Amino acid sequence: MIIALKRNTPSGERERLISWLESYGVRTHVSEGEYQTVIGLVGDTTRIDTDLIGGLEIVESVTRISEPFKKANRKFHPDDTVIRIAEGTAIGGGHFQFIAGPCSVESEEQMESVAEAVKKSGARVLRGGAFKPRTSPYDFQGLHEEGIRILLETKRRTGLPIITEIMDIAHLPLFEQVDVIQVGARNMQNFELLKELGRIDKPILLKRGLANNLKELLMSAEYIMAGGNERVILCERGIRTYETYTRNTLDLSAVAVLHELSHLPVVVDPSHATGHARYVRPMALAAAACGADGLMIEVHNDPPHALCDGPQSLTPAQFDEVARAVKKLLEAMEGD
Amino acid sequence: MIIALKRNTPSGERERLISWLESYGVRTHVSEGEYQTVIGLVGDTTRIDTDLIGGLEIVESVTRISEPFKKANRKFHPDDTVIRIAEGTAIGGGHFQFIAGPCSVESEEQMESVAEAVKKSGARVLRGGAFKPRTSPYDFQGLHEEGIRILLETKRRTGLPIITEIMDIAHLPLFEQVDVIQVGARNMQNFELLKELGRIDKPILLKRGLANNLKELLMSAEYIMAGGNERVILCERGIRTYETYTRNTLDLSAVAVLHELSHLPVVVDPSHATGHARYVRPMALAAAACGADGLMIEVHNDPPHALCDGPQSLTPAQFDEVARAVKKLLEAMEGD
């Protein structure tokens, strides 16, 4: 951390600041210049609040050199984290997974039909929403408990582990037999929820918020990990920009950056990012090409009649084709 | 709502779509063109899910002409809503209020000292955070129950009604004697929380999310209002852009747009928006000049040592000067 002091800072005030900083266990180095004096901090600065220091009258600017996340940081854990989702199914560190299924759970028939299809095409995790965050209070909000029940029934019949989104801590008991809990983009900074999920023993798929940068995504992962649950899967699902042809702007460079900064697996969701079924295939291929550890794709047996996000769902046949193309691409790249 | 069909849509499919749309109680008008057929919907389209229709194979595009919010919509409630916060303190419809206080509640002494000062300068609502959303799990998170206790004690001593932020439904019982509950920017689309707040009888100050547009802000207000609680105060607090000199970009045109679209009061928070105490004065004046119904300003008796967001806090003396300047400006404009 680098602290630049304002010109003419009295040396007494400077010394007081330095003592206070050193009380956090860091060492300081001072460079005095004509226009500026600069204090360099060396050691573990994670617990030093840059806002606090930036607020001091004598400080001109504060710059963090090292990242404020620790458990999620590749510097301290150089190897890729491999997360076991179920018997024989892992993600990260070379294990690539397709997570597929409908946006919303609608009925047992629908879930079973989609689950059987995507399993045949190679998906090893089934997705389906029981609690749905919708912009309008008048739109379909999901089947709730009944949705979870249907998911578990589908899991029992097909053997596929399931992932579904949680929207409130109070619902946590319903998720006991869910394999992976998803935190949606709108809840990426619902810190109370993250802390609670840090106390359970289950993989968490954490989606990047629409206006959140990668540092914030990793800090949210850190919230979960700091509580003791280190099985966090990161998910890029598009950010909000001024472009309107796609629902959001899929930021694939996030995959490369996250892999550099962190050891956690990174999944890409091209369905929500683009909002259109016809862009899922090219974006799925691109995500696989730049190193994503998995793809989360919406598949519905009857997209035009889906109760939620139909326009972005693939049919099982389309998903099968995309999965084949992705697998072919991965094989070609593996021989590298 | 306007639905453009793809070229060569079979008339049978078109008729099925029309019957289905009319089952929602709307009337339809069809314009047939060489390249395109367009269906216009007339009536209450609030409950029609545009995503659902946009997903149909035969549909090229769907455009909403009227707004999807109803209770928050000025079309249906032409008069400004005036919200009573406490005996003798109201906001909206010509009632302007200063909401002031520290970012975080730190101690009884701090709260009482700030409260007495801002009261003298004209603030009629006291703010102070007991539960603090922080990007890092290692930063100060607030005093929680103890913070609420201190706020209530300060209220008792000074007579100022209090506003404080809720971060989770589970904490609601602690807020029983709080006068106004704040929903922070990161929770603007925490729909489960919004629904719960729709069931209580207390004003809610709803902050705009960092990446949320004004339609989404009004839809979140609609979530609360649809539950029965129509006392919602909207708050503009800056949006995320590429500019970095200010923490966020304060969108003051939001004040004018929200007043046009909705009858709800609109408050501006220049402290969080800019992130720097020195920009609070000009932005407070600008907000008042463009018609805000109130200002939410951070005031701390010792900003450089505030446990949270110090750099953006005014001292009581600075707040006094800003409040004077704002009042003078409001008076000059009133004579209009």
Place this chain on the structure above:
Amino acid sequence: MIIALKRNTPSGERERLISWLESYGVRTHVSEGEYQTVIGLVGDTTRIDTDLIGGLEIVESVTRISEPFKKANRKFHPDDTVIRIAEGTAIGGGHFQFIAGPCSVESEEQMESVAEAVKKSGARVLRGGAFKPRTSPYDFQGLHEEGIRILLETKRRTGLPIITEIMDIAHLPLFEQVDVIQVGARNMQNFELLKELGRIDKPILLKRGLANNLKELLMSAEYIMAGGNERVILCERGIRTYETYTRNTLDLSAVAVLHELSHLPVVVDPSHATGHARYVRPMALAAAACGADGLMIEVHNDPPHALCDGPQSLTPAQFDEVARAVKKLLEAMEGD
């Protein structure tokens, strides 16, 4: 400037970097830490290219502490710059001006009618576009030479100095008698044009680009000033964000930030920023309240039939009312 080196950088390479840096006439200070070595640069770092240094293998990060602009920098010119536009008309340093007129010059009658009206309401500079940047090649592009001729004729008849936009260096000879040359948002980084305008002796109004931050705006001003022409007026006209109710998002905190960083006058254009006549009044008042040195407002005698940007134009009567309100607000604030 602060340069953080990678861990384990050989001391030979570090010394070579230091010698090279010192060849630019700056002094260096080295702080060695366990994980990081930091080099602080003191002196005039304007000519040091941070990209170049950031690209060195041994460098982890480069942070500029002082701003890379010099002539536009308030640090080196503490007093506000006052720019003389015409005999008796100046802007900046307490001189507030209304710049008003139609988006496009359409005819002599139109210009004279608008000019007389806005002059009566207090405008001291007349705007009107002869060369119009339009997104579509099929839209009206302006009257070109004929437009300039009409502007000059209107200037002759009304005595109002004129401002009009240049789109290409080749047109410069046509601007000889124009009082202020405008550089539009799309040309803010047309560096060849900026350099050329640095060689002439005429005030330049430089509009902020839609995706440009304030540092870049000031660097573009620096391009003009570095050439010798120091009469630059900055103009905030809205930036591109995800919000769609307004055409762009007017960033009024830019006024406060620019006044802090620079001594140049700052004008606000609420017409282009919002794109709607009905938002011009509140945003004009807000701009004046936060310290803008002038307002640039579109006025048309027949907005619905304007050949360009009609929706955002005020009628002369509306402009008169806005100008009155702004003047009243400025007077109230002056007594401060």
Place this chain on the structure above:
Amino acid sequence: MIIALKRNTPSGERERLISWLESYGVRTHVSEGEYQTVIGLVGDTTRIDTDLIGGLEIVESVTRISEPFKKANRKFHPDDTVIRIAEGTAIGGGHFQFIAGPCSVESEEQMESVAEAVKKSGARVLRGGAFKPRTSPYDFQGLHEEGIRILLETKRRTGLPIITEIMDIAHLPLFEQVDVIQVGARNMQNFELLKELGRIDKPILLKRGLANNLKELLMSAEYIMAGGNERVILCERGIRTYETYTRNTLDLSAVAVLHELSHLPVVVDPSHATGHARYVRPMALAAAACGADGLMIEVHNDPPHALCDGPQSLTPAQFDEVARAVKKLLEAMEGD
């Protein structure tokens, strides 16, 4: 195009609007509703200015259904455009090309060394900047005429066609023997330049502006094509967002969207988009995977000492490895 009228519009005014619209050769269909009357326009609406109509007092909103670009529109030219760059070198419609070379031309030795290397690795077009747009007037601006001379000399020696950026119409004579002229992101809406380039007979590579949406990119292509030069290559090079780990946010969904909307070839520039050499490989692979027609990659024989944009340049050896991986991926996908 769909025009929604305000409630209670007098039928006389409505009829006048309809006659005026029909004077453009389009047909109109009126749907009358309780709250709203809607006019649908059928036919070629390219020349109808939506801003103009939106400005009419009686109009509530205007929505374009069909795209305002024509020559760039795939609807009217279903087949991919294949652009011949030089004897035996074409791009688009299945012809994939690597465009490689340094950011700036520095010397004959540098250019020849890089050119020979990238040619060996499979590049068929050589890039190199002679005129460089730089944010700061104090940064290196390119070798200008001398740079072009070196490029042409390198072309003569290696046989590689060259692409270089134009910054001003006045320089056009210098580009006579250049094979492809590049329009940089900052000039994407320099309409005078685009019009001039529409009059010459040479392929133009048009880069997307930092804050421009895809419609605007295609409208800028339309400017060139409307002048008669239909050989436009589109280039995605990242857009400006709030994310700061990468210089810009590479929008790869743009490749899929542009291919759907237009028949023009689409090239991706991962070097400028990410700003870091280490992200070029994953983004190049991703671009190829989602269907880009080519890659524009910065290669420098000595990146740390490049006079411009060194940090994002690959060494010739790194480029060779990336090119191999991309070719392998393309082959694997071809067999599809």
